[in-house]
Amino acid sequence: MELRASRIPGVVSLAQGVPSFDTPEAVKRAAIDAIEKGKVAKYSLAPGTLEFRETIAQYLEKENKFYDFETEIIATAGSIEAITATLLAILEPGDEVLIPDPTYTSYQPAIKVARGVPVFVPLAEEKHWALDIEKFEKLITPRTKAFLFCNPNNPTGTIFTRNQLHALAQLAIKHNLYILSDEVYKDFIYPVKSCEAGAPSAQFNRVNDSNERLYSLAELRGIRDRLIYIFSFSKAYAMTGWRIAFLATHQDLAKKILAVHDTLVTCAPVVSQFAAQAALEMAQEDVKKFKDYFQKRRNLICKRLDKLENVFEYQKPDSAYFVFPRIKDEILRRVAKNGGSWQFALELLEKAKVAVVPGAAFGPSGENHIRMCFGRSEEDINEAFERMEKFFRI
Amino acid sequence: MLEKNAMKKILKKIVQFHLKLFTKITLWRHRPFIVAVAGSTNKTTTKDYILKFLREKYGEKEVRGNPKSYNTEIGLPLAILYLDSGESSMLRWLKILVQAKMRALFLRKFPKKLVLELGVEEKGDMEYLLEMVHPEMAIVTNIEGSYTYSNSSLEKIFEEMKFLAKELPAKGYLLLNSDDERVKSLAGFSKAKIVTYGFAEDADARAEDLKTDAQGQIFNFVFQGKKESIRIKKYGRTNIYAWMAAKVVKNIL
Numbered sequence: 001m002e003l004r005a006s007r008i009p010g011v012v013s014l015a016q017g018v019p020s021f022d023t024p025e026a027v028k029r030a031a032i033d034a035i036e037k038g039k040v041a042k043y044s045l046a047p048g049t050l051e052f053r054e055t056i057a058q059y060l061e062k063e064n065k066f067y068d069f070e071t072e073i074i075a076t077a078g079s080i081e082a083i084t085a086t087l088l089a090i091l092e093p094g095d096e097v098l099i100p101d102p103t104y105t106s107y108q109p110a111i112k113v114a115r116g117v118p119v120f121v122p123l124a125e126e127k128h129w130a131l132d133i134e135k136f137e138k139l140i141t142p143r144t145k146a147f148l149f150c151n152p153n154n155p156t157g158t159i160f161t162r163n164q165l166h167a168l169a170q171l172a173i174k175h176n177l178y179i180l181s182d183e184v185y186k187d188f189i190y191p192v193k194s195c196e197a198g199a200p201s202a203q204f205n206r207v208n209d210s211n212e213r214l215y216s217l218a219e220l221r222g223i224r225d226r227l228i229y230i231f232s233f234s235k236a237y238a239m240t241g242w243r244i245a246f247l248a249t250h251q252d253l254a255k256k257i258l259a260v261h262d263t264l265v266t267c268a269p270v271v272s273q274f275a276a277q278a279a280l281e282m283a284q285e286d287v288k289k290f291k292d293y294f295q296k297r298r299n300l301i302c303k304r305l306d307k308l309e310n311v312f313e314y315q316k317p318d319s320a321y322f323v324f325p326r327i328k329d330e331i332l333r334r335v336a337k338n339g340g341s342w343q344f345a346l347e348l349l350e351k352a353k354v355a356v357v358p359g360a361a362f363g364p365s366g367e368n369h370i371r372m373c374f375g376r377s378e379e380d381i382n383e384a385f386e387r388m389e390k391f392f393r394i
Numbered sequence: 395m396l397e398k399n400a401m402k403k404i405l406k407k408i409v410q411f412h413l414k415l416f417t418k419i420t421l422w423r424h425r426p427f428i429v430a431v432a433g434s435t436n437k438t439t440t441k442d443y444i445l446k447f448l449r450e451k452y453g454e455k456e457v458r459g460n461p462k463s464y465n466t467e468i469g470l471p472l473a474i475l476y477l478d479s480g481e482s483s484m485l486r487w488l489k490i491l492v493q494a495k496m497r498a499l500f501l502r503k504f505p506k507k508l509v510l511e512l513g514v515e516e517k518g519d520m521e522y523l524l525e526m527v528h529p530e531m532a533i534v535t536n537i538e539g540s541y542t543y544s545n546s547s548l549e550k551i552f553e554e555m556k557f558l559a560k561e562l563p564a565k566g567y568l569l570l571n572s573d574d575e576r577v578k579s580l581a582g583f584s585k586a587k588i589v590t591y592g593f594a595e596d597a598d599a600r601a602e603d604l605k606t607d608a609q610g611q612i613f614n615f616v617f618q619g620k621k622e623s624i625r626i627k628k629y630g631r632t633n634i635y636a637w638m639a640a641k642v643v644k645n646i647l
Contacts, residue, residue, distance in 0.1 A: 026481065037515070042541045049540035050435045054632075058438060061628070066610070068630025069435075221608040251629075282481075 004346075005355035012384040013355040014372040017154065017322065020380075021238040021293075023275070024286035030278030031271050040271040046262040047254075048075030048246070049270070052277045056246055059280045065218040065229065071251040074261055075268040075276075079184055079232035079245040080106055083148065085260040086228050086247065087114035090178055095145040100131065102324070102362030102369070104154045104182070116145070122365045125326070128315050129156040133167040140171070146178040151214065152185040155362050155371035156324045157298075157317025159189070162215045169223050178253075179217060180228045184245075185320035186214045187236040187287050190295050214319070218248065225250040228257075233272075235375075236287050237279040244272035294321045297374040297381060304385040311392050321375040324359065327368055331392070340367055352391035354384045405484060406468075412491050413471035416498035417526050420475060424504035428527050429643060430512050432520075432558055433535030433577070434551060436632045437511040440535055443640035444509045451644060458505040466513045467522055473510060474527070507647070512558070520554040524561050531646070532558055532586075533569040533639045537576040552576050562586035567646055569639055572597040589646070591638040593631075599642050601634050615641065 005011045034040050047053060050069070057069035067073050076082040087097065093115035099107050101120035111118045121136050123129045136147075147168065152159045160168075172179050189212050218229035232245035245268075247257065301323055305312055312325035327335075327344055336343035341358035348354050348370075359369030374381060421428075431441045441459050448457040460473035472479060475494050480486035510527060514520050534555050539548050555577070562568055564585045571577045572590035581588045591599040599617040606612075610627035613634060626633055 054435050066628050
């Protein structure tokens with residue numbers, strides 16, 4: 001959709017999930033410094049430089065996650081490489097991987113590349129896109145090997161609760177499954193009081209000491225031999241182009257994944273490792289600044305969506321920078337006839353010149369929805385809604 | 395662009411010169427006991443364990459370490475003077491220099507013990523840092539490389555560690571990780587008392603019977619004829635090295 005949108009002049013895009021910010025200055029300076037000192041021309045060790053991994057381990061400790069930087073952390077070329085390398089390491093052809101429905105679009109191809117079979121587990125939209133553990137267990141077969149998910153979830157911008165995660169961990173132990181937890185949006189959690197009143201995730205998904213820190217299964221020591229924690233610098237530090245992320249897991253599993261990682265990329269880009277190290281050491285204020293912007297934009301987009309209440313209904317996002325409104329049946333029939341969310345998004349693109357992502361791209365439960373990204377500027381959000389209001393003749 | 399870079403370099407030199415001067419004055423006035431932690435990695439964890447143990451023994455205010463791993467030519471003086479970095483703001487750096495001068499000349503209370511990471515990358519870095527601080531005790535954690543083919547850079551770091559070993563006074567202590575051959579060989583270059591630590595049989599302070607479970611690591615610590623069972627909640631051998639080095643420091647001081 002983004003590609004199609006780029007060919008039409010004057011389109012306002014709420015499609016691509018890329019933040020509108022540039023990489024923080026301190027990060028860029030560290031990269032330049034590393035280049036000038038001649039530190040980036042050679043391969044690093046396959047799992048990454050020792051200094052970078054040590055910094056990661058120290059950073060994780062602050063979040064109550066404990067990993068040995070020498071044997072349990074691998075710097076990767078983006079989180080998708082971490083995911084693909086892990087799947088290639090753990091799957092046999094035909095093994096099934098459960099993924100939430102809707103979820104991030106690239107999970108399906110990654111599973112297929114590893115000769116696996118993606119199996120969707122529908123989320124309960126009416127319960128703030130909650131994970132239905134009963135449905136989940138019913139879909140487990142002897143071929144099920146892993147559950148792959150992102151928390152906070154893309155495209156819904158919602159969080160899986162601590163109780164759901166614990167139930168998931170119990171199932172993983174019972175059925176001997178791996179869990180791949182992709183937490184790329186973990187730094188963009190909005191305060192409980194500003195969330196929709198009564199939203200279940202607003203009450204139970206956070207750690208006790210702070211309502212703005214996401215609870216992660218990586219804090220649960222009992223499953224560290226089956227959990228792969230994945231974090232990317234792309235979103236939190238506005239570094240999508242640097243292709244840098246890391247994974248952390250038990251050393252036995254890390255050894256298997258490292259063999260695949262070494263085959264795929266030898267090592268993550270060394271310049272990006274230096275940049276990401278600086279990001280962890282020096283750019284926490286920038287992350288807070290980004291979060292504040294996103295929170296304002298979240299409030300703005302919700303306000304604008306409220307004005308379009310006869311077109312959309314939605315679960316207010318309490319994290320990330322996506323909202324995933326359902327298109328009301330009557331409007332969908334009028335605008336897209338029988339074409340569903342793809343046709344609706346195309347009509348919106350061609351007639352209103354607003355780019356959004358059709359919900360069906362994220363799984364069958366995403367049908368009749370569209371994903372809007374509020375990582376874009378306030379001007380873009382306002383302009384897109386002016387156009388939509390005109391298009392829907394509000 | 396070039397002019398801007400040249401300006402930055404000049405500013406850095408000015409800041410560096412003054413910070414070094416004020417640091418020397420501060421240390422000359424208060425004469426704290428300095429424990430230096432050097433090596434390729436594991437400096438911060440080692441320093442943190444030493445701080446924890448020494449604070450248990452001497453109290454919170456009597457022991458200070460580098461905040462945020464400030465350990466280079468600019469970072470180390472900031473750590474000693476207990477100031478934050480000015481990042482890229484010229485105004486903030488000016489403010490910091492004024493504060494540094496005030497602290498150097500008028501500060502009355504100062505910790506009795508400093509635990510300082512020394513970060514070195516290039517030839518001459520250690521010499522520069524040791525012009526400012528004179529440790530009586532030093533720990534060398536390891537000499538390891540981050541690159542696939544990097545023996546020459548390891549030798550460079552080894553030379554810097556050798557400089558540190560040579561500079562320690564005879565009444566001082568040098569703690570060496572005995573599982574790292576390069577580090578172990580530093581013993582031959584120092585007049586200070588040597589204490590080795592590691593998993594090796596011949597280490598003065600030794601860890602043995604290491605086991606890992608969901609709650610962390612358990613091992614037996616053998617030192618000065620005593621054996622005690624230790625549990626730490628962190629994973630990885632580096633944390634055990636750091637713990638052992640800190641325990642030895644606590645025992646000596």
